[in-house]
Amino acid sequence: MTKTLVVNNTSYQIDLPDDVPLLWVLRDEIGLTGTKFGCGVSACGACTVHINGASVRSCQVPLSDVDGPVTTIEGLGTPDNMAILQKAWVSHQVAQCGYCQSGQIMQAADLLAHNPNPTDQDIDDAMNGNLCRCGTYSRIRAAIKTAASEMNGG
Amino acid sequence: MGRIKKYTRRAFVIGSAAVAGGVAFGVYQAKRSLPNPLSASAGETVLNPYVIIDQNGVTIIAPRAEMGQGIHSALAAMVAEELDVDWRDVTVLHGPPAQIYYNGALMQGHARYDDREGGFLGNLQASAMDVLPKTLGLQVTGGSTSSIDGFEKMRMAGAMAREMLKMAAVKQGGGPDIGQWRTENGFVISPDETKIVYADLAEIAATLTPPKSVPLKAEKDWKILSHDMPRPDMLAKSTGTAQYGADKRLKGMKFATVRMNPHLGGVMLSMNSDVAQKMAGVERIVDLETGFAVIASNTWLAMQAADAVEVVWGKADFPSTNAAINRKIEDSLENPANSTGREDGDLSKRYDGAISVAADYHVPFLAHTTMEPMNATALFTGETLEIWCGNQAPLALRDAAANAVGLDGEKVHVHVPFMGGGFGRRVEADAGVLAARIAKAMPNTPIKTMWRREEDIQHDFYRPAAAAQFHGIVHDGKAVLLDAKIAAPSVTRQSVKRFSGFETGGADSAHLEAAAEQPYAIENYRIRGYLTDLNIPVGYWRSVASSFNGFFHESFIDEMAHAAGADPLAFRRDLIAPNSQSAATVLDVVQEMSNWTGTTPKGIGRGVAFTWSFGTPVAQVIEVQQTDDGIKITKAWIACDVGTALDPRNIRAQMESGLIYGLSAAVHGEISFENGRVEQRNFPDYDALRMGTVPQTEVRILENNTHLGGVGEPGTPPSMPALANALFDLTGTRARTLPLAKSFDFISA
Structure with missing residues (x-):
């Protein structure tokens, strides 16, 4: 049975069992590898994407439960046309190994969509599920604040 | 062309x-x-x-x-x-x-505080460590x-x-x-x-x-x-466009996962894959002798099928419980010393009216948990082998993979994409070699082998557990004697054997790094190393032996300062100044940065630590606060002297990164064994600091040294004792065993 999946405004026909998590549909089937596998148990946030504009851990969402359009890091912005948040990531030179950063950015995008002026506590609460083993947290925090300020008109 | x-x-x-x-x-x-x-x-x-x-x-x-x-x-x-x-x-x-x-620098070692010749050349020691880079290719x-x-x-x-x-x-x-x-x-x-x-x-x-x-x-x-x-x-x-090893895409690619014996080093006695063979997407199940791989059309389908394979595992060749393993490490302290890294003065000297201090310490095994789990992609054609694998030693991987599939080295090409973290884990060739063996089972088909996180944590080359006994004498407010014994399995011996096939004997000086060569002017000073013969895989973990020696040595210096009734920062500075002005200066600077006064209000604790590792003296002050929800690590100050700061922003990032990596281990990190296998499985039981639990950190870079110092590792060793010393200041309880979350109540993420 095939299912139609809309990812980053493109439709894909997916022929996989219902219980395959969205993460592995994106990575192995569609070839969108910006979304990362980190733990498979919703404990690290590396696989964060948006469904209907809200952040989810794609390792925990079976194909059958995907009930709306999906946005991944590749859909948020591209190297030639970065989202404000991604520009802030570059200007603060956030990444070290960079493997967790797709998930960090997608989680931060969800935060700013719902809370244009997050406090430090709001950032802690929203971002605590996203692990970074390089310890880039201080620059992630700074980049979120810069992006918030830019989105609010600088 | x-x-x-x-x-x-x-x-x-x-x-x-x-x-x-x-x-x-x-x-x-x-x-x-x-x-x-x-x-x-x-x-x-x-x-x-x-x-x-x-x-x-x-x-x-x-x-x-x-x-x-x-x-x-x-x-x-x-x-x-x-x-x-x-x-x-x-x-x-x-x-x-x-x-x-x-x-070349890896062969020559780092500058020590006492290298009067001005750096590298002063540190050429005939030790097992010198053999290593050669064997790694x-x-x-x-x-x-x-x-x-x-x-x-x-x-x-x-x-x-x-x-x-x-x-x-x-x-x-x-x-x-x-x-x-x-x-x-x-x-x-x-x-x-x-x-x-x-x-x-x-x-x-x-x-x-x-x-x-x-x-x-x-x-x-x-x-x-x-x-x-x-x-x-x-x-x-x-932008999600950086290509890591895990992101390799090739036409006609298949996806695999491995399950290796969790009783590390043990064989696979039997395997029943009848059910798994028939599952959706499964292409092949490969017997790897100490485990197996499932090749499928999708990584997740491979992982599901792997769960359905029934296996009887052989046993590991080490004690089956954590208590027995720890006892073995502690017992090795009673064996003849492997090395004496330092022996100054007269260890039998006695002082009238002196204060004697003694403490035992213990730290656990640690996993690396790089964000990108171990993985590699391989394509075997019968005559050639191509491997894509984030790896810190690609020549060693090439030769190991060539050997595993029966090809000459020049027929093997290793590509090194970005790594989603290394921390020493990706020096090892295991993930690339397994992928090569799996690819050999399906020639001409590119196969990406992705480990699940549980496999990654349970099949690491761990930072070894270590035990130490320290004894010291304080006289007239000064440390006049320090005598330490430090025991652990030897990373150097194991890795030389892994990469070269040869046993190495002799003194393992790397085992005593960040203990034997610290710039303290203590008149009677002895540091001895003891090696534990244990078949648990151990390897290079960010800062290696300095990660435990820094904790032991700097925790004990703090205990001596306390016994002397001295301010712990001034106590260190006074002992270090006669030997190294640059090291004394990083302490002065961290004092100024943190506005260190030696006293803290109720509910606040502060600790300081200093280590000279990888050529760079680093001093750190950490502040903790007692909140209603538990202890919070609020602030950290780091002063380091790298000689010449080639890229200051990156150095600041590396120093903070090293601190957070060390604090994560100090608070949470423990790999323990039960029934002969690692107990921890995934981040819920092997956690690290997160956005809400990391301290606000300030870094200052000094350039007084005449040699270039390393920056990737030196931030890690002082972080653990600085935190332990801060907890002592806050609670009056000495933290002599890690991880700290076992004995202190921290805020949760």
Whole structure:
């Protein structure tokens, strides 16, 4: 049975069992590898994407439960046309190994969509599920604040 | 491609790294001995990195692996500085596996505080550690050595290319003496101010004989080095377009996962895969003798099928419980010492009215948990093998994989993509070798083998557990005697055996790093090492033995300060100043940064620690606060002396990163064993600090030392004792065993 999946405004026909998590549909089937596998148990946030504009851990969402359009890091912005948040990531030179950063950015995008002026506590609460083993947290925090300020008109 | 063939005649074949239509030229002649202090042994051939110039700009080949530490940026900056190019026009590629990219600094060790000769040469010790880089195939990223090793080589590479471009301009245009030509921002500029773009000169330049020597710029003239430079990988890493090993895509690719015996080193006694064989998407199940792999059309389907395979595992060859393992490590303290890293004064000396201090310490095994779980992609054709694997020692991986599939080394090509973290884990060849063996089972089909996180945590090469006994004497407010015994399984012995097949004996001086060579002026001072014979895989974990020795030594110095009734920061400073002014200064600076007064209000605790590791003295102050929800690590201050700060922003990032990596281990990190296997499975039981639990951190970089120090690791060793000492200040309880979450109540994430 095939299912139609809309990812980053493109439709894909997916022929996989219902219980395959969205993460592995994106990575192995569609070839969108910006979304990362980190733990498979919703404990690290590396696989964060948006469904209907809200952040989810794609390792925990079976194909059958995907009930709306999906946005991944590749859909948020591209190297030639970065989202404000991604520009802030570059200007603060956030990444070290960079493997967790797709998930960090997608989680931060969800935060700013719902809370244009997050406090430090709001950032802690929203971002605590996203692990970074390089310890880039201080620059992630700074980049979120810069992006918030830019989105609010600088 | 014709031009490349033509002009790489005297240079080295760059293989797939060649830029179509571009010109690559070796910047030195094929053989050239580098001047000291980075010279290799007599008779050894020293070859060099590359500069490729084409119409799109300049490509620099970085011979070290990028795992987050910013080394591609740092090495490229060294070349770009001398080459006089716009940083924005520079592209960086990882060099292919080759002996020419040997890491000389790793062979020579780091500068110690007592190297009067001014650095590297003073630290040549005949130890097992010296054997290691050779057995690893030399092209190693590790030991916080890459910048030190590259500092001379990469700048010379840039300068040589610059001079050859000028020579080409003179040859092409005739004109006056070369001394009147200059370079700027990717152009050679003639005496009459005519600008010629490098790309138009590169072909001629590549045919010229390189000059015998070229001058390097004075530090004051640097435009790129010593400045905060934007990292070339930042755009890709902010847009999901950076390619890690896990992201490799090849036509017709299949996806695999492995399940190896969790009783580490044990065999697989039997396997029943009848159910798994019939599951959706499954292509093949491969018997790997100590485990198995499932190859499927999708990684998740492979993982599901792996769960359905019934296996009887053989036992491991080490004690089955954590208590028995720890007892074995502690018992080895009673064996003859393997090494005496320091023996000053008279250990039997007694002082009237002195205070005796004694403490025992214990730290657990630790996993690396890189964010990107172990993985590799391989394509085996029967005659050749290609591997894509984020790896810190690609030559060693090439040879191990060749051996595993029965090919000669030259038939194996290893690609090194970005690594989602390394921390020492990716020195090991295991993930690449397993992927090669799996690919051999399905020739001509590219197969990506992805480990699940549980497999990654339970099949690591762990930071060894370690135990220590310290005894000291305080007299007249000063430490006058310190006598320490430190026991652990030997990382050096195990890894030399893994990479070379040979047993090494003799003194393991690496086992005592950050304990035996600290700059404290203590009159009677002895540090002895004891090795535990234990078959649990151990390996290089960010800062290696310094990660436990820093904790032991600096916790005990704090206990001596307390016994002396002294301020712990002043106590350290007074002991260190006679031996090292630069080390004393980092303590002064961290005191000033943190506004350290020696007293803290109720509900606040502060701790200080100092270590000299990987050539860099680092002092840290950590502040903790008792909140209603538990203890919070609120602030950290770091002062370090790296000699010359090549990229200050990256150094600050590495220092903070090293601190957080150490604090994560100090608070949460423990790998324990039950029934002969690792108990921890995934991040819920092997957690790290997160956004809400990391301290606010301030870093200050000093440049008083005359040698370059490492930056990737030195931030880690002092973090654990600084936190433990802060907890003592807060609670009055000494933390002598890690992880701290077992005995202190921290806020949760």
